[in-house]
Amino acid sequence: MLHMIKLAVGCPTLEVLAERMRRERVGGHAVVHTRTMPRRADEILAGGSIYRVMDGMLLCRQPIIGLESCQRGDGSTGTLIVVSDEIIPVQPRAMRPFQGWRYMTPKDAPADLGENGVGDGIADLPPALRRELAELALI
Template structure:
């Protein structure tokens, strides 16, 4: 299993991400456009997730369902990362900007926050407070 991490440029919150995932749709699932097809596609499709960076913080992940080739508006070939509609919040972690996407090894991925039932109570905090604590390296 291998994950992918990608910036959600101009997306300040999980709510805005949910709205964005309405289009494009592939077979009833959200799709994230990118330029290149992962060379390690078999590993990504073996239970990997797409981790999203918003405003300098890794905030969530979506399980990857598939990878589809597509035609971009400029006529070049691109890739759609087909993801589950389920947006899973993760423990916020600062991340510097980068272009495109990167592989993210499972051992380096932030843990899920779950359904608000964590032992430390982090998931029960408001999203903005979680973000601020993570920026201060307190969580």
């Protein structure tokens, strides 16, 4: 299994991401647009998630359902990353901006908030406070 990391450009909060996911649908599922098909698609489709970076913080993940080729507005080919509607908050982690997407192994992935006591109670904090605490390396 393998995960992906991608910036959620223009999404400062999980609520804004959720609204975007409700608008951009293909075949009844939320999608994330990207230019290229991952070479390690089989590993991603074996249970991977897409982790989202918002304003310099890795804040959530969405399980990946599928990968589909598509035609972009300019006529070039692209890829749709088909994701679950479920947005799962994770233990926040600072991350520098990058272009495209990156692979991430399960051992490097942050834990889901509230999972097995990890971040117990942190998920109940307002997102802005979670971000501030993470930036101060307090969570």
